Amino acid sequence: MNGSIRVGSLFGIPVFINPSWFLVLGLITWNYATWLAFQFPELGLVAWGLGLVTALLLFASVVAHELGHSLVAMRQGIEVKSITLFIFGGLASLGEESKTPGDSFRVAIAGPLVSFTLFGWLHALSTFGQLTGPLAAVIGLLAYVNLALGVFNLIPGLPLDGGNILKSIVWKITGKPYQGTAFASRVGQVFGWLGIGLGFASLLGLTNVGSIWTLLVGWFLLQNAGQSAQAAGVQRLLSGLTAQDAVIPNSPLVSAASSLREFANNKIIGNPVNWRKYLVTDEAGKLAGEILVDDMKKVPTTDWWDVQVQTLVRSPSEIATVPSTTPLLDVINMLNEQLTELAVVKEDGEVVGLLEKTSIVKLLEQKVTA
Template identity: 55%
Template sequence: MEGNIRVGTLFGIPFYINPSWFLILALGTFWFGEQFAQVLNGNLLPWIMGLTTSLLLFASVLAHELGHSAAALSQGIGVRSITLFIFGGLAMLEKESETPFQSFLVAIAGPLVSILLFVVFSIAGSTLPLPTSLSIIISILATLNLILAVFNLIPGLPLDGGNVLKAAIWKLTGNPNKGLLYASRVGQIFGWVAITTGALAVFDVIEYGSLWTVLIGFFLLQNAGMSAQSAQVQDKLDHYTAKDAVIPDSPIVSQDLTLREFVNDYVIGNNKWRKFLVTNADGQLVGAIATEDLKAVATSEWTEKTVQTLMKPVEEDTQIEASQSLLEVVKRFEQDTNKQLTVIDQNGVVLGLLEKSSIVNLLSQPQENQSQDSKPEATPV
């Protein structure tokens, strides 16, 4: 969502409001105000009560999202932000839970908070001697929190129930991507049901539903479709390893080359690379050399000094095992600032460099090419 307005922080979590929220706030104030106008006297009081109810409703939505956030934080997962928008709220987490059960806990936490608020408001409304206006607000909030919990438990993404379903399928299959895909498909079905129901209601074919139902349906359909697309890409990535996405002809040179040989064979006429991985006789990584480093040695000495004399250490956090799945590689790129990773096999031999662009190139290849490329190489006996 673009154009979000930062309001502040809640328990260290950045809190935003999307401009669309003001529209639903105005509509809520108008609708609740009309309800209050039927039972309260005064020209201004019903609208003040309507605004108060709308704000308290969104405070309940915020509490719902804080429930998700608290569950995530308890698992060591950071929360990037909480945003209120026209269709409710959204807590952006830094990463997924590590197990199906943990994923379930994060998903169910929001609805549980809404159910708790329903219970609290119901008890307060039935036991406390409250003024009529306040009693009405409490009753409305109790009902709306129950509706919020039930609606969010619909088993389709992007709703909380969809995340519960995703966790369940993940547990049954051992594959989080399958959970994501199935929950997304169910979300798309519910989206189409909402759109159809709302459209029939708009044309007075059925009594239940409205234009708002259509809009909610489109929201579910769009977001579930994006989740399904993401699941398919993640599943595809999970079938490849870092080795499959190595850049062809990666910049690798031997430590035993003289600087003159290095310049003649690798630098002159090469505008693509400005930094090269350095390997020993066994092909193992020993360092890296940048073309800028050549300035430190007079050209008259290039025939005498080797690449080894100018190479510098390579940090371990820029290295990755060849057998690691591309899905994990992509997640690492998202979390790290590194633009390149050095792919190394189990024997420490350097296979080459890996970038985001090389992953994109791999995925964009025709399926038959990918199948050929990913075939295991014959091992000499």
């Protein structure tokens, strides 16, 4: 999230705070402090300290909720990139999706389960703990806050937990994760509009249910539902496609046995694409390495008929390969800032061609316009 500040780490997960969080911290402190001062006038200024502590405990509850998601995800071998506190609560950023709908369900439900458990404990403490005065009030309030946190997050719209639970259920039924996402996005949009409508109605004094907060949350849901619907659309387009489908036509391939002159005449001169390097294949068509076009300058052009491509080959270990039958969605997860291209190979090792991030984008564009 933009402008978030790192404040430490828990279980090896970096914890960030978004500046919007401080606004909420101030508002909640003020809210609780005035409430406590009203309930217990004898507290005086202590009410403010207690208000701040209550607000911080509220956020600790949010962090506990996010840790619930994170620890279950980590047990599935998923990297948790960060936990961020922001204006609407917390967000655990996961490196990847769960592999199965069941795993996805468990990650989603873990957060609300933590909140409901905390509610149970705090409620028991405030009921049976024989607490009195401000302490009882604060514990009672925290119990209620955790209950609200669990219930609010079960609203079935992405990115809320209820949305993820709904997604995992539809995924389980249809067998397709993107259909789960698409469905949960649509439901999220409905709840988003509902929140906005209710918020507006309450501002106009038409209803007692809802507030400006309902309106803001509705807006937040609508924004996110739109984004996840888009992501689901991309996944739908890519599903069923494999690495083979995204191979660049006329990929930069050259046989190790070719002379440099043949290579230049047949592959480089007149090629509309100015490749900096070519994949080199052996007599069986398998990957033997790569050749940099610039390296050809090391050999005088007069010798080009006599020198073979293989004399300039660089080690194949630097080139990442992917089987041609790999689902394209998995290929996308493999690509990143450092790894932007892959050599696509058949089962027997024969090179099919090169695949780049841009070739996947092109494929998507063709699918959209088709």
